[in-house]
Amino acid sequence: MLDVSAIAKRAKEVSRVLAQADQARRDEALFKIADQIWLSREDILAANRVDVEGGKALGLKPAMIDRLTLTEQRIAGIVNDLRSVANLPDPVGEVFETSVLPNGLKIHKQRVPLGVLAVIYESRPNVTVDVTGLALKSGNCAILRGGSETILTNRALAGPIYAGLELSGLPRDVIQLIDQPDRSLVTDMLLQEQYIDMVIPRGGAGLHEFCKKNSRIPVITGGIGICHLFIDATANLDAALKVVENAKVQRPTVCNALDTILVHQSVAGPFLPAVVERLSQLGVTFRADSQALAALNVDGSEAPVLAAGPEDFDTEWLSLVLGMKVVGGLDEAMAHIAQHSTAHSDGILTQDEANANRFIREVDSAAVYVNASTRFTDGAQLGLGAEVAISTQRLHARGPMGLRELTTFKWVIQGDYHTRP
């Protein structure tokens, strides 16, 4: 059985070494790891085939098997992503909020790595490499705990990761893989608050809840989005239809996909039938409240439009299902959002500037939209270069998290033998 405490302690020790490594060396490590992974691709694919067979034997769903499966093309993508991260600006060492106090003390803040990250994730083996890249780029050590169904693939990836680290002169333990399936190892990890600075769960709501409940280390929670668009009376309905389609259909399995539309009663008559006509052709089914059913002139007993049940407006669909509700106006729309949103991504489609401004001011979600698809809540889309997670918590980081959110800072105070009066 692995000694998780020893692993965490070792990570803390080498985090001091890594924090002092300059940008060039950390970037070199990423390039070397990329090279080593590419050189080892046959071994990685062989290991992955065994994991995939094992997954099929266990009866994993096809979507899960797909996420688990590597191909040479996917490995090429993973390796390219690693090189892209290496080419991003260095978040470490950035100086900000520089000032000179009236007493002559010179102050600034300077960004430093957080220290040690623990990342707990499920089936996708690309996360092993992604997180390695993000951690090293931001000067952090990482302890990685992948899913039990990808253990062989992750072990095969660990080899070239360690080799790349050693080739670049960094201690290989800056990245450590927990490659045993025992769940109690995760629980142990969550108690190493002396050594681990941040826990990042990457997976479903159950994993997030488990981490939050059992961790003495700060946990970045997020990735759960019940997302809304309010179609106001003045919205450009043709354009709104395209936005709704994009937000619902483009990639329905992700957290920033649309879950519910709230439609102003004055435009429900034309808009809702247009939504059903267009999106049902794309495979979408609907859960409509009574007013929406009336606007659609259906009774909600047959596909594609069913009457919404009591839990439907509190469900993150992650599939081609769309909730529909008719509202009297902006206030009712915002009240619905306040009650049902997970505060991930919510928007208004409107030509009314006053309503847009009220929506921006009063809706308190990580991302608040005016006239755009909720699908933009994404680190790459919003210009962060890399995405670590999408936080729906309020402390430290909110919304898409980039490399900077894997750092903290120190105050630097320089004087001339200053004493406090």
Place this chain on the structure above:
Amino acid sequence: MLDVSAIAKRAKEVSRVLAQADQARRDEALFKIADQIWLSREDILAANRVDVEGGKALGLKPAMIDRLTLTEQRIAGIVNDLRSVANLPDPVGEVFETSVLPNGLKIHKQRVPLGVLAVIYESRPNVTVDVTGLALKSGNCAILRGGSETILTNRALAGPIYAGLELSGLPRDVIQLIDQPDRSLVTDMLLQEQYIDMVIPRGGAGLHEFCKKNSRIPVITGGIGICHLFIDATANLDAALKVVENAKVQRPTVCNALDTILVHQSVAGPFLPAVVERLSQLGVTFRADSQALAALNVDGSEAPVLAAGPEDFDTEWLSLVLGMKVVGGLDEAMAHIAQHSTAHSDGILTQDEANANRFIREVDSAAVYVNASTRFTDGAQLGLGAEVAISTQRLHARGPMGLRELTTFKWVIQGDYHTRP
């Protein structure tokens, strides 16, 4: 028995109202509360006298009794502080990181209140008013849990606080006081993660540890400082002596007071005797390692210089005791700090710029000093206007926390019916 869950739920409800209140109304509430407290000072002093008598009957130490005691002058100070906070710039609504993406999406971040703060504190009744002011100024609701020894004083303060809130048109429940002594109420509070956004313990290490262990809500830990100054070979020793005196003696009971000096072996001969001579006159006693004893030419068996015991370099003294250790140079000094510091405030006194820069780069404490007293780690000293806490954790906020650290932000994304390609 109070229903803590209902209190927390109510706080979350009214937090939405408070978040929409403009700056003028929140500031007005602070002024009205200040007026009401001043008008009620006789009642407050009368209640406080009963608490103080009770504390004496319980055998509380004189320092504790002093912290618990209010006078008309202290109330005047509390009221003035409240007005000063009202006059600070508003942290809410601040817009930052504005940009326009190549696709035309307009993005900015906007500061918003965290929501609901829970503050758990010990004997000082001024905290009740301080926290009320800081919370309202930053648009946050607060649930206050003071010490059992100040319950009557806190109840007497709650009246004018509620009156001031009502006079300004804010819901009185934006501030709620838990005024029953049962400790299980604190435990209950720490589990209300659905409603409470941040827990701020203000008290000793035991309280911080209790909150960290029992809370499902993020806890701001801090306020524990084992602080070091390294006196390098090139330090201006006369000036260094004044800095050491200031850092140790000016206010020894606080977290940014000096605990240990690390003295370069080449200057231990002149410097350590000068420290003992000067500081012993001010009541300081010393815990010296063997080399320091040798430099002082004493055996460590009698006051004021005792031989350092095994725990002495891991003790936050909070009193007129100073640890002394002779080191071979910068590396040994930084290794000692890495091992023994609580990463609160650590400094170097030197004329050597290369050493100063290495110290800044390699010592990872919330505040890193060059040629200044550690006593400057303080919100007011560093220009924050008000201080909420001094964080020694790495996430969200590090070092002195001002009003801004009681906020989070939302992303605001405005487009022209943009869809994601």
